Amino acid sequence: MTINYLKKQGVQMNKLNRSGKKFLISLATLAACMSTTPQLVAETSSSKELKIGVINFKYCVETSKMGKQEQASFEALKKQAEQIIHEKEKELQQISAKLDDVDYLDSLSKEAEAELKHKFRSLNQQLSQNQQQLYQTLTQANFKIVQKLTDAVHNAAKVIAKESSFDLILNDDACFFYDQAVNKSDEVVKYLDDSLEKSSS
Numbered sequence: 215m216t217i218n219y220l221k222k223q224g225v226q227m228n229k230l231n232r233s234g235k236k237f238l239i240s241l242a243t244l245a246a247c248m249s250t251t252p253q254l255v256a257e258t259s260s261s262k263e264l265k266i267g268v269i270n271f272k273y274c275v276e277t278s279k280m281g282k283q284e285q286a287s288f289e290a291l292k293k294q295a296e297q298i299i300h301e302k303e304k305e306l307q308q309i310s311a312k313l314d315d316v317d318y319l320d321s322l323s324k325e326a327e328a329e330l331k332h333k334f335r336s337l338n339q340q341l342s343q344n345q346q347q348l349y350q351t352l353t354q355a356n357f358k359i360v361q362k363l364t365d366a367v368h369n370a371a372k373v374i375a376k377e378s379s380f381d382l383i384l385n386d387d388a389c390f391f392y393d394q395a396v397n398k399s400d401e402v403v404k405y406l407d408d409s410l411e412k413s414s415s
Contacts, residue, residue: 267383268392269371270399275363277399278406284359291355295348302341309334370405374398 275281312318313334319327371383383398 262381264381265379267371267375267378267380267396267398268386268389269367269383269397269402270386271367273399274367274370274402274406278403278410280366280406280410281363283410284363288352288355288359292352295352299341299345299348302337302344306334306337306341309337366406366409367402370402370409371398373405374401 276285309330312330322330374380375383378398380398386392386397
């Protein structure tokens with residue numbers, strides 16, 4: 215009983231632990247989606263010479279105060295979720311240990327043993343439900359954070375493109391090579407930091 219329980223809970227906890235990693239994985243995935251297609255570049259270049267800038271989406275998110283704040287918020291939520299699960303698991307393991315103790319069970323009446331087994335099943339079901347709910351909460355929180363940061367970087371890119379007269383600003387994932395002179399990542403970070411300060415004031 216204890217071994218099967220631990221295996222089952224290990225699978226669920228792996229899901230929660232992977233949620234933290236999904237934050238960066240989601241960023242990388244969305245960064246790729248921000249790339250401009252080659253067809254668009256070809257069509258635009260037929261009419262005039264393009265002025266192109268490049269940003270590193272992942273760098274902007276990890277370096278900016280806004281990105282760090284959102285990451286810290288996600289980690290705090292994840293830690294809280296793990297604490298709730300840990301407390302439930304601890305209580306369940308204590309009951310499981312009693313059920314595996316033959317001498318202890320022999321000292322109980324049939325009614326008390328039945329009540330203990332019922333408590334174990336009920337608590338095990340509650341834990342499973344809590345794990346699923348918390349996993350969904352983390353997934354939803356992760357999506358909202360990534361969407362917020364994506365929108366912020368997109369807005370920054372539009373402002374920088376207008377100020378610097380760029381026709382295109384690409385994510386660096388779309389480039390095999392680019393001159394650092396066209397790298398506007400630090401300007402995006404500054405825009406994000408300034409936006410955060412304005413919203414906080």
